Amino acid sequence: MDLGLQDKVALVTAAGKGIGLAVGRRLAAEGATVALSSRNADGLKAAAGELGGRVGQVGVFPADLSDQQATADLVDEVVAAHGRLDILVVNTPGPAIKPFLDTTVDDWAGAYDLLVRPAVQLAHAAARHMVEQESGSIVFLTSTWVKQPAPGGVLSAAMRSVLSALSQQMSLELAPRGVRVNQLMPGATGTDRMTSIVAAKAAAHGTTPDEEIAHVVRDIPVGRWAEPEEIADTVAFLASPLSAFTTGSAWHIDGGAVRSTL
Numbered sequence: 001m002d003l004g005l006q007d008k009v010a011l012v013t014a015a016g017k018g019i020g021l022a023v024g025r026r027l028a029a030e031g032a033t034v035a036l037s038s039r040n041a042d043g044l045k046a047a048a049g050e051l052g053g054r055v056g057q058v059g060v061f062p063a064d065l066s067d068q069q070a071t072a073d074l075v076d077e078v079v080a081a082h083g084r085l086d087i088l089v090v091n092t093p094g095p096a097i098k099p100f101l102d103t104t105v106d107d108w109a110g111a112y113d114l115l116v117r118p119a120v121q122l123a124h125a126a127a128r129h130m131v132e133q134e135s136g137s138i139v140f141l142t143s144t145w146v147k148q149p150a151p152g153g154v155l156s157a158a159m160r161s162v163l164s165a166l167s168q169q170m171s172l173e174l175a176p177r178g179v180r181v182n183q184l185m186p187g188a189t190g191t192d193r194m195t196s197i198v199a200a201k202a203a204a205h206g207t208t209p210d211e212e213i214a215h216v217v218r219d220i221p222v223g224r225w226a227e228p229e230e231i232a233d234t235v236a237f238l239a240s241p242l243s244a245f246t247t248g249s250a251w252h253i254d255g256g257a258v259r260s261t262l
Contacts, residue, residue, distance in 0.1 A: 003240035006031035010087035010239065011078050013065065013122065016043035018191035019141065020091040022228035024058070025051055026236045032087070033057040035078045039064040065092075065118035075125035084133060087239045088126040090119045090163070091141045094193055095155040097200065107155060115159040123170065127179060134178035137239045140167045141231075144187045144254045164250065171248035180247035182238045187254025188216050188225035221256035 016038035095111035130136025145157040
């Protein structure tokens with residue numbers, strides 16, 4: 001199925017590996033011009049090399065989003081290079097996994113600077129360009145932890161809840177100006193971060209990683225966790241003209257783990 005993404009310009013953040021890289025790969029396969037961004041320049045170049053044989057063009061835009069100026073410049077650099085921006089995929093790293101009572105003020109400030117502040121800056125800059133074009137799609141990647149708490153996930157859940165509310169508010173304000181805003185809430189997904197979380201839990205509980213994975217999977221009706229490519233498929237749909245009547249939505253991609261209609 002042709003998603004209608006040929007020659008669309010997309011910026012994907014945290015795109016050096018995991019879900020971000022899978023999203024870049026999927027969009028490039030659809031013929032989009034993809035700007036990959038990450039703070040790891042070497043990893044980004046390797047990722048771009050992997051995607052080089054895809055249908056669409058792939059470029060690298062290294063940026064440390066903990067640097068406010070670098071974040072502010074990123075969208076403008078992509079627009080300067082390609083003349084427009086049609087798609088922004090806001091993918092962010094995850095903060096520390098720890099219980100609420102173990103968190104500090106510095107943990108909360110750091111989580112804000114890691115997830116919220118860069119996402120707001122990127123979305124604001126992208127939306128300004130998209131409003132001028134009278135078209136565009138912004139997709140926030142949040143987490144099912146926004147809907148269903150998990151042990152140790154307080155920093156991530158709280159910060160991604162801010163992005164969830166931001167997505168809904170932006171969708172209301174920008175829809176009349178041709179810009180759609182949606183969020184996607186991945187559940188457990190086979191990424192390096194998930195592997196490290198599982199390893200940490202195994203060490204803390206005196207179990208094995210396989211036992212911890214089995215514990216996670218027990219709560220997923222389809223009996224496994226997601227592959228990054230499965231998340232990317234839905235991002236590509238939300239970014240595409242096929243979802244032209246979809247804005248302000250929140251999609252659980254979690255194998256049925258969140259059992260809520262709200």
